[in-house]
Amino acid sequence: MSAASSSPTSPTAPDDCGVAHLPPSVLALVADFFKVLSEVSRLQIVCALKSGPHNVSEIIEETGLGQANVSKHLKILTQAGIVTRQQQGTSVIYQIANPFVFELCQSVCDALAAQMQQQNQQLAALQGLR
Amino acid sequence: MSAASSSPTSPTAPDDCGVAHLPPSVLALVADFFKVLSEVSRLQIVCALKSGPHNVSEIIEETGLGQANVSKHLKILTQAGIVTRQQQGTSVIYQIANPFVFELCQSVCDALAAQMQQQNQQLAALQGLR
DNA sequence: TCAAAATATTACTAAGTAGTTGTATATGGA
DNA sequence: TCCATATACAACTACTTAGTAATATTTTGA
Numbered sequence: 001m002s003a004a005s006s007s008p009t010s011p012t013a014p015d016d017c018g019v020a021h022l023p024p025s026v027l028a029l030v031a032d033f034f035k036v037l038s039e040v041s042r043l044q045i046v047c048a049l050k051s052g053p054h055n056v057s058e059i060i061e062e063t064g065l066g067q068a069n070v071s072k073h074l075k076i077l078t079q080a081g082i083v084t085r086q087q088q089g090t091s092v093i094y095q096i097a098n099p100f101v102f103e104l105c106q107s108v109c110d111a112l113a114a115q116m117q118q119q120n121q122q123l124a125a126l127q128g129l130r
Numbered sequence: 131m132s133a134a135s136s137s138p139t140s141p142t143a144p145d146d147c148g149v150a151h152l153p154p155s156v157l158a159l160v161a162d163f164f165k166v167l168s169e170v171s172r173l174q175i176v177c178a179l180k181s182g183p184h185n186v187s188e189i190i191e192e193t194g195l196g197q198a199n200v201s202k203h204l205k206i207l208t209q210a211g212i213v214t215r216q217q218q219g220t221s222v223i224y225q226i227a228n229p230f231v232f233e234l235c236q237s238v239c240d241a242l243a244a245q246m247q248q249q250n251q252q253l254a255a256l257q258g259l260r
Numbered sequence: 261t262c263a264a265a266a267t268a269t270t271a272c273t274a275a276g277t278a279g280t281t282g283t284a285t286a287t288g289g290a
Numbered sequence: 291t292c293c294a295t296a297t298a299c300a301a302c303t304a305c306t307t308a309g310t311a312a313t314a315t316t317t318t319g320a
Contacts, residue, residue: 021177022177024170024174027170027173027174027177028170029242030167030173030235030238030239030242031167031168031169031170031173032168033238033241033242034164034165034167034168034238035164035165035168037160037161037164037168038161038162038164038165038167038168039161039307039308040154040157040158040161041308041309043157043160043161044154044157047151047152047157055266055267056266056267056268057265057266057267065309066309066310066311067266067267067268068267068268068269068270068309068310068311068312069308069309069310070267071267071268071269072268072269072308072309073308074267074268075268075269081241081245087267087316087317089266089317089318090264090265090266090267090316090317090318091265091266091267091317092266092267092268098241098245100237100241103237104234104237104238105160107230107233107234107237108160108163108164108234109160111163111228111230112159112160112163115211115228169277169278171278171279185296185297186296186297186298187295187296187297195279196279196280196281197296197297197298198279198280198281198282198297198298198299198300199278199279199280200297201297201298201299202278202279202298202299203278204297204298205298205299217286217287217297219287219288219296220286220287220288220295220296220297221287221295221296221297222296222297222298
């Protein structure tokens with residue numbers, strides 16, 4: 001529908017999004033970051049850390065995932081800079097490194113909700129249910 | 131669905147990010163959306179559409195991707211609601227459906243840049259390069 | 261030093277997907 | 291109607307990766 005990007009109020013510069021004319025080498029970094037967040041299990045872990053730092057056992061319990069699986073995902077999240085690792089005795093405590101990931105997820109949630117609502121309205125209009 | 135119905139005033143409520151306590155079924159929608167943006171080729175196409183609507187041939191030329199490949203990616207982007215499709219004669223014109231994807235990419239770019247800068251500073255401190 | 265607990269790693273299988281080649285389906289013009 | 295152009299689709303290969311079972315590593319306490 002709307003073609004050009006025009007939202008002057010947003011803190012991120014709308015006219016210079018920086019994403020255009022970027023070489024694939026740079027886009028690969030962005031793609032890799034999105035890829036880390038493109039798995040349900042990792043989003044579950046991120047959600048589990050929303051309430052604060054947790055050790056691995058707590059994350060396993062909260063998510064219901066297997067131990068080896070959680071360990072692997074935590075490594076991926078750590079390497080991506082999304083969570084930080086801190087050892088405490090035999091336990092290892094993980095926490096969100098940058099809460100902006102929650103804003104990211106929220107933006108997507110909002111967009112998806114708006115999208116679904118629009119689809120529902122169009123469907124209702126087609127069916128004359130109004 | 132999400133906790134998005136709680137704060138109608140602010141677009142991104144920081145206290146109620148809505149991403150916590152979400153069932154995997156909802157997280158799957160978010161994950162699928164991120165997955166669409168987690169491929170360099172699709173980001174290339176999105177970038178190509180930053181300057182405005184383009185037909186498939188133009189996208190092929192701008193991205194350097196194969197025709198069948200572009201067609202497949204455009205289908206994925208369309209199904210995800212990221213681009214819209216409009217036929218014009220023998221050509222099909224695609225355009226960005228919601229410019230918020232650019233804000234998303236920009237947020238990730240900013241975060242990655244800050245992350246890399248921080249790493250560089252830590253490295254310099256370790257090496258005493260100041 | 262030994263044992264137990266917590267976490268990490270390895271090896272493996274199964275599932276998903278990006279890219280390609282070949283083909284099919286329009287659409288407009290001669 | 292026939293042909294050229296533009297786009298979509300199908301089948302295939304190669305590669306990646308999520309999940310799991312088994313094992314290794316680390317730390318604490320007795």
